[in-house]
Amino acid sequence: AFPGLGGVPGGASMVLYAAALTGTAAFLGVSMNAPLSALTLLIGFTGQGTSAWLPMTVAVGTAVLTRRAWTRVFGVKR
Numbered sequence: 001a002f003p004g005l006g007g008v009p010g011g012a013s014m015v016l017y018a019a020a021l022t023g024t025a026a027f028l029g030v031s032m033n034a035p036l037s038a039l040t041l042l043i044g045f046t047g048q049g050t051s052a053w054l055p056m057t058v059a060v061g062t063a064v065l066t067r068r069a070w071t072r073v074f075g076v077k078r
Contacts, residue, residue, distance in 0.1 A: 021046060022059045029060035030067050 021042070028038035039060055043053065 018055075021048070021052070022055050025056040026059040026063035030063045035060045035064050 025039060025042050028042060029035035032038050039053075039056055042048075042056065048056075
């Protein structure tokens with residue numbers, strides 16, 4: 001869906017790398033409770049181009065909104 005989120009050239013490893021990078025961004029955004037910092041760190045450390053920002057931002061935003069909804073529905077305290 002997002003071919004700009006690349007990794008190692010060639011083969012299925014590129015797809016796995018893109019999925020792992022997007023999942024890592026979402027996990028860091030929720031676990032650190034700092035989504036913008038997580039995105040900035042991950043993009044900086046991995047050297048991704050601007051085409052990778054959209055899928056990573058969507059993943060982090062979805063994860064943060066899901067966590068907030070879960071907290072409201074089930075009353076989990078931080």
